[in-house]
Amino acid sequence: MSVRVGIIGVGVMGSDHARILATQVPGATIGAIYDADPARARSIADETGAAKVFADAVALIQDAAVDAVLVASPDQTHKDLTLAAIAAGKPVLCEKPLAPTPGECLEVLAAEAKSGRRLVQIGYMRRFDPSYAEMKAGLRSGRLGSALMFHCIHRNVAAPSWFDSKMAVSNSAVHEFDIARWMLDAELTGISVFRPKPAKGSSPGAPVYLVLESATGQLVTIEVFNDAAYGYDVRGELVCEKGTIALRAPLRTETNAELIQGTAYPVDWRPRFADAYRLQAQAWINSIGHGGSAGASAWDGYAASAVAEAGLLSLAEGRRVAIELADQPALYR
């Protein structure tokens, strides 16, 4: 039987999720759609064959024709909708962040722990990206010894005008926080944030540079540069005792023209992470009904938020900030 997914929020992210579930994921159908904009909800429902359109997100969550919930509405709504899904006993895939602050994330942890089972997955889709997966498999093979450093780069073509360095930490770098924790199988324990300060003034997406330590002693370095202009580019190199492993972005062709041998960068994250989104959705659907869970947990969502909070303090005060986490509930061990 197909899992009937209710989609909450069909902006850029949510409508992509709906299309992926409808056309690339066996075992899933779109059961219902809610959006603050009813016309948009209707349009995506028609496109994806959704059975129902709701005018209220909680009503969608509670509807008997919805087996599982995907939350892609604005960030500040994530926590309450996730709590509602837990209350309804339904699996929920919540886009990152789980909540704007670690404190709010802890509310979700408490509710899920109380429910006694894992219902929440956070949309840190990079864990399903074949490149990160192959890097992790390479590390686990032991061939290169232990990991010592993990260098990460995150570049966008252009940040929107309302972006700033704080968002580079809390909104962009969280993807790196999560993937570093997952790659190294360790919590992050300290963070130092640096900023270049070019004479000519700064842009919304001006770079920030982060150096973190892990509980197992590795250094994680992260460049976030959202006005990088030249293309969407996410890189990673894992430096081990006997060698290194670096990500390769998906490339289909190379072109020789006009005195350049070149390969193309995408303008945004979608081509880069198309496989990751598809495989994340498939793994989520496959886990439903099998008592399992896939991908980043609510704990992972909390931990990324805690690192971001420390990073914002480091950004403000120009010094290293230690990262303190709450005790981990037994459900997540």
Place this chain on the structure above:
Amino acid sequence: MSVRVGIIGVGVMGSDHARILATQVPGATIGAIYDADPARARSIADETGAAKVFADAVALIQDAAVDAVLVASPDQTHKDLTLAAIAAGKPVLCEKPLAPTPGECLEVLAAEAKSGRRLVQIGYMRRFDPSYAEMKAGLRSGRLGSALMFHCIHRNVAAPSWFDSKMAVSNSAVHEFDIARWMLDAELTGISVFRPKPAKGSSPGAPVYLVLESATGQLVTIEVFNDAAYGYDVRGELVCEKGTIALRAPLRTETNAELIQGTAYPVDWRPRFADAYRLQAQAWINSIGHGGSAGASAWDGYAASAVAEAGLLSLAEGRRVAIELADQPALYR
């Protein structure tokens, strides 16, 4: 409603097709399985959730619970099973080759033309490979001018002991014949086959080298080397008036170790063409019920066989051989 696919033959290729349809292709279910080895049929049926197992391939084709047929049985059975599917009015995806000789292929063309609609797709899956697709899009963009040459390389780790130069032409190079016809949108009109003759004797997968001309004047060069040892490697470079486009194989990571910066080759075609098989299956399923057709047609299967036949003559006689095609039925225009 799901398309209930009947799979005929679940050896290496057929069981891969069954798994892909069962786990990666929304809109498809495995309706029935036939294999000459009943235990094998049962095993794959259990794995893929197939409703029925048949002891007779034609009975499977004719069963009311089968909407469409995938033929992956031995080459010499392809023609008759495809004819049976046409007779039953059911869409059929037939693994290449359509038939061992062009003459037999023409029988299928005649039957399909008589049926009045396109039911047959040939499993030349490279047409769905994202790299070839991006190459073709690049050509069509016009940015590089017209195509002048298409250089193709096809290398395997090792050929089986029963392989020989004739099979390199008729079995391996046919993939290149098809993709060249598709890329250039032109029939191939002549072929010259060369062989290196190393002093120390030859191996089953010793190289053959082919130079072909197209009806629109391009040269197509093809190296087939099935004992290449170092990895499975398929390459292509399209040389145009103002530049070239080359395929890039999917790579996820690169590794620095032991004085080498390296990327990995797969040992066979499956990792290289995983996307192509998935997208081919999806396109086939999507085309069913929409009166459409996707991918290589029976005509394409015939044309590839005709080129192979000419290639075998060139191999035997050491001279250029002209390729003559039958008149194309209106159904394929």
Place this chain on the structure above:
Amino acid sequence: MSVRVGIIGVGVMGSDHARILATQVPGATIGAIYDADPARARSIADETGAAKVFADAVALIQDAAVDAVLVASPDQTHKDLTLAAIAAGKPVLCEKPLAPTPGECLEVLAAEAKSGRRLVQIGYMRRFDPSYAEMKAGLRSGRLGSALMFHCIHRNVAAPSWFDSKMAVSNSAVHEFDIARWMLDAELTGISVFRPKPAKGSSPGAPVYLVLESATGQLVTIEVFNDAAYGYDVRGELVCEKGTIALRAPLRTETNAELIQGTAYPVDWRPRFADAYRLQAQAWINSIGHGGSAGASAWDGYAASAVAEAGLLSLAEGRRVAIELADQPALYR
């Protein structure tokens, strides 16, 4: 003591040779310069510190202040000037070709053989290119087994208006003939020339495609495309039993800009082969006075001309042509 080199012809090639010898090659000085244009000779003499300017090439060769001769005058003068150098008992580095026809080359062989010592080096500078040298070292290491095929590509940005397919064979492809003979340590025995024939007509540098066989059984394939537009690009891949080795052009940096990750092609051969010209000049100078000889011999110059002659016949008649060489004088064994 410095070798005082007399330069004959200071057009593009000759003036480059003069500058390289004057500024990059210890042990050499420019002793004298001749050019059909006296003002040009004077200008390059001033630039390179040449002691003398001559109004007659043979007088330069015979002058006591000239220890060795570099011939970079027009092709049709090469033979007579080389003969004059042999007559004067002076080492001569002659730009390719040694002579326009194999028959004329044989005159030089005869004269040099009669002189009893090796005085002639032909400017097939690729033999000194670090990439070809590393490829040959890789082959000789035996790690990859024997060579089976050698794929060569030679592309220029644009051919001059007076260029044609015949010159692509006799003028461009000769570099590939020489390097293939050197790489495989074998003579070439047969040649088949193909041409794409695009509907829209041809350009002066329209492609030719050559398939050659060697005396030791290898296939050599050569694409020559002098209107390739996108950049100067020379490639080679040596296909061996257990793996392949491919050339890498010198690259200093890569640039990310405007949605492309790119590396630069040069507009002509000079950046690509700067090291080769320097190392060739150094090896030539080092060989003088040590009774040795370096690089391509007069025999090599003859052999390349013989292959080109066969290639022109194949181009004209559209068939494979066997390559017949004269007996090799003992001096060259």
Place this chain on the structure above:
Amino acid sequence: MSVRVGIIGVGVMGSDHARILATQVPGATIGAIYDADPARARSIADETGAAKVFADAVALIQDAAVDAVLVASPDQTHKDLTLAAIAAGKPVLCEKPLAPTPGECLEVLAAEAKSGRRLVQIGYMRRFDPSYAEMKAGLRSGRLGSALMFHCIHRNVAAPSWFDSKMAVSNSAVHEFDIARWMLDAELTGISVFRPKPAKGSSPGAPVYLVLESATGQLVTIEVFNDAAYGYDVRGELVCEKGTIALRAPLRTETNAELIQGTAYPVDWRPRFADAYRLQAQAWINSIGHGGSAGASAWDGYAASAVAEAGLLSLAEGRRVAIELADQPALYR
């Protein structure tokens, strides 16, 4: 007339310098050699054609048959020998570092300033590496806007047993300090040193990670990892407003074998920087007698030492340390 160079110290570095000057640099001859080991001095003198061997370094400097001095003796001797060369009024190319401490470097600055002319060049040969030069030309072209960050990586196969993190800063990272100052045309003003602390203990060449700021606001990040095992690897990426430029190491070939497409790393710096050493030596020789100077000055040697001193303090105290420079004498502006 040739410049007669006196070489002081013919260990690994000094004997390489002697060979390069003797065989690759027109305009130079080896006039004299001194080494603490007289037999070694004699051996290299014989190999390079040196006219004299000295038993005393200062006597070599003062000898009338020595026009210029190259200092490649142990670090602690550099200062006094450089001062002796200044006293003798002779150009001196001194291997890095100029002196172990910034204070000692200032003694050299004072002496050179007093002499009224630039005689000292420090062997920061990367300034002559074609890759760094092409990167700087790309930056200066303005096409990519201003520089914001410069990421540097310096990896060795294995550090000797007497190496430690302090030497990683003072001995390895100084190359990066110099090249960053040169690339950005700015002094470095602050430094923060980090160390991964893997559970299993550290090796002599365990990594250090440095984040520096420049006077013009850029961030410079430097990884130094001298036990990196996989190969000698120096990387750099200059991140600008509109794109980035990255170094490419010299590669001659790529090899396909054993399921890997790979390029080779050298085991030490010599193949990577062979061009840089040759071009540095040539530029130095060319500058002599033309009143000019080339490459890194004594001021540059001092500045690198000052950055290293601050880096050592940061390493010891685990905090950012500001870098303070003395006033720059007019001679270096």
